[in-house]
């Protein structure tokens with residue numbers, strides 16, 4: 001554990017300091033449970049039809065699949081602080097950000113299943129999700145979220161709108177030139193931008209020590225003269241504390257910030273990953289920091305929930321997800337005649 005659990009006294013102090021409420025923390029717990037249940041349900045459905053020989057083109061969900069089990073606190077520490085008018089640009093690992101931004105689980109699942117009722121009528125798939133009402137977008141191109149979110153932030157500033165754009169990206173993406181270019185422009189133009197680096201220690205199978213000259217992105221960011229925070233990405237309260245400051249600053253026209261959230265993904269880089277690059281012991285060490293159990297433990301210590309209440313929330317989250325998956329599965333596939341509608345060409 002790289003930040004120890006707060007004592008009871010510290011916990012109450014943090015709750016007061018960060019203006020956390022019983023409702024707010026229970027809602028964070030609920031959203032993290034929904035994300036966990038959603039990702040686990042997708043993993044289960046994705047595996048169907050992919051044995052005995054793993055073939056990405058077979059089964060009810062086709063193509064590559066990147067899940068974010070373990071990384072729930074990063075999304076839930078940031079997105080619920082945003083309004084619908086604020087923009088979020090995510091990555092190839094986007095479901096947790098989408099759900100935390102409020103995207104409907106049914107339409108999200110339907111898009112993942114390639115169905116007509118999906119966010120993009122089944123044409124985007126799991127890595128290309130767009131929700132216009134909620135200003136949510138993502139891209140399978142690593143490093144693309146930085147300039148895309150900066151573009152949205154530039155438009156907000158140009159029009160004088162008090163809106164904020166958030167770019168999520170992995171620590172591997174931060175090695176792309178787009179990170180440096182975006183930081184430079186965002187500071188120069190004081191864009192209402194928050195960059196969240198979700199450092200899960202690996203870019204595909206490459207551990208960060210083998211790919212990054214500087215292990216901490218907040219240090220890179222500091223070179224561009226902007227506030228940068230290093231937070232425990234397995235602790236939703238820690239992520240939220242930095243996010244609140246960064247979002248407030250951006251909304252007030254005081255420029256961009258970077259948040260580096262250190263976290264861990266429990267599943268492979270993609271479903272089907274042989275995961276030969278890490279050990280079971282390492283995974284178990286990180287599982288001991290599980291963001292959902294840690295928040296559950298704190299809710300109990302605060303007297304805001306007991307085991308029954310937490311179990312009820314978990315069961316309700318599973319029900320929401322089961323309904324979303326059922327909606328996706330009973331939805332029709334897109335009509336081939338509409339293949340060229342709603343796309344550039």
Ligand SMILES: Cc1ncc(C[n+]2csc(CCOP(=O)(O)OP(=O)(O)O)c2C)c(N)n1
Nearest residue numbers: 093140141142170171172173200202203204
């Ligand atoms: C421009 C580009 N280069 C390479 C890839 C292939 N690729 C997909 S995910 C990935 C690793 C990304 O690592 P990181 O940014 O740390 O995100 P994580 O997968 O850990 O969430 C790579 C190299 C890609 N999709 N886009």
Ligand SMILES: [Mg+2]
Nearest residue numbers: 170171202203
């Ligand atoms: Mg990574």
